[in-house]
Amino acid sequence: MKRWIGAVLAACLLVLSAVPAAAQESGVRLTAQQAGARREYGVYVTLDPASARAKDYSYELLEGGSVIASREHVADTACFLPIVNIDAASPGRYTVRVTAYPSGERAGFERAASIQKEFGTAKGCSCATADRFQLGSGTENDPYLVGTLGQLLHVNQHATQKCYYMQTADIQFGDYTSMVDDYGVVKLHSGSTYDGNGHVIRGGSVKVTRTGDNAEVFSLKNGNLLNTGFEDMTFSVNSSGYGAAPVGGHSGTVKRCYAININAVGRNHAGGLINCWGIGAEDCYTAGIKASSTSDSTYGSGGLIGYLGSPGAVSPTVARTYAFPAKLSAPKISGIGYIRAGSILNSFYLKGTASYGSLPGNDNTNAAPLELSQFADQSRFEAAGWDFENVWTMGEITYNDASGNAVTAAAPVLRVFAKR
Numbered sequence: 001m002k003r004w005i006g007a008v009l010a011a012c013l014l015v016l017s018a019v020p021a022a023a024q025e026s027g028v029r030l031t032a033q034q035a036g037a038r039r040e041y042g043v044y045v046t047l048d049p050a051s052a053r054a055k056d057y058s059y060e061l062l063e064g065g066s067v068i069a070s071r072e073h074v075a076d077t078a079c080f081l082p083i084v085n086i087d088a089a090s091p092g093r094y095t096v097r098v099t100a101y102p103s104g105e106r107a108g109f110e111r112a113a114s115i116q117k118e119f120g121t122a123k124g125c126s127c128a129t130a131d132r133f134q135l136g137s138g139t140e141n142d143p144y145l146v147g148t149l150g151q152l153l154h155v156n157q158h159a160t161q162k163c164y165y166m167q168t169a170d171i172q173f174g175d176y177t178s179m180v181d182d183y184g185v186v187k188l189h190s191g192s193t194y195d196g197n198g199h200v201i202r203g204g205s206v207k208v209t210r211t212g213d214n215a216e217v218f219s220l221k222n223g224n225l226l227n228t229g230f231e232d233m234t235f236s237v238n239s240s241g242y243g244a245a246p247v248g249g250h251s252g253t254v255k256r257c258y259a260i261n262i263n264a265v266g267r268n269h270a271g272g273l274i275n276c277w278g279i280g281a282e283d284c285y286t287a288g289i290k291a292s293s294t295s296d297s298t299y300g301s302g303g304l305i306g307y308l309g310s311p312g313a314v315s316p317t318v319a320r321t322y323a324f325p326a327k328l329s330a331p332k333i334s335g336i337g338y339i340r341a342g343s344i345l346n347s348f349y350l351k352g353t354a355s356y357g358s359l360p361g362n363d364n365t366n367a368a369p370l371e372l373s374q375f376a377d378q379s380r381f382e383a384a385g386w387d388f389e390n391v392w393t394m395g396e397i398t399y400n401d402a403s404g405n406a407v408t409a410a411a412p413v414l415r416v417f418a419k420r
């Protein structure tokens, strides 16, 4: 009998057992996959070929001897095991253990047997700096993981490549003055995607003293920003600067992002989340926004965006957004934003903070004022096409009002930021 022990595994795990440490190509692969509103990062294990003699398998992922993820007794010959709260700056070593169980008629001759494979997660980019990406290859399925401020800034070292990034932890931002290059502390390349994956960039400031520059965290430059929160930040430009907001870079898309307690001081324009020009937005909100600008040459201050579009050049769309401005000041202020070209649709702002949701059309239909209590009414948003199954859920937001007092209000919030 003894000679049969383990035989059930011999064939099916050939590939797994043959995988060298840190190999990514077969058997054991690090990857990200969608799990509800968020994406999960983890290990994808494939058995190739599967064993005809196995009834089912159990998959376990161990870190430091402890099982951190498992799937028991599944017939699947492939399995995803998530690594929750992965440390993107100092990834550990993991072990995958697969146990094969014999089918019923063979149970008397064979017994369950396991094989395990230790693997390191070291991969990441090939840069030589301490803050390089330790995980990922920059593709959509295997994004570079960003877990620290240093790694967030390291995005700039890849600003000439189309890359995918995924944030794995909240990041405390720093104070930045007088950027050596224009538009943004963190620059994406065209087509790149930064996925905050339900994490926040918090605190700090961007102060620009160069002529004709914008104060921003992200310069999208035709990239995509997803699932990122901004909290407690200040943006300012000098008397010859342009705009101020967490996100800019002239073109790109922003989806499922929020900004709370933002102080944006621009000259030409300022926004709670987005600076200006060709950046579209879907399913975003802001609260506790103080936005001011002194010149009306390019269109004032908005709760969400400084100004939208440019005639003959870009006509982006802002849809399903809301804004709770705390204080807007400029020659031209609007609850959501000023439209030069493009559309603001199905959006709402806190009544009393501006006369109109958008300018210059004096629109209170597509960007409508609501009383504070009306933000608690889910049906009002559903009627405007908001998705409460996958994107939004009713919750609470806490923000500072114009006097700096914390206010908590019932309102739609984004599912991707739900507590882990």
Ligand SMILES: [Zn+2]
Binding pocket: 125, 126, 127, 132, 133, 154, 157, 158
């Ligand atoms: Zn790098």
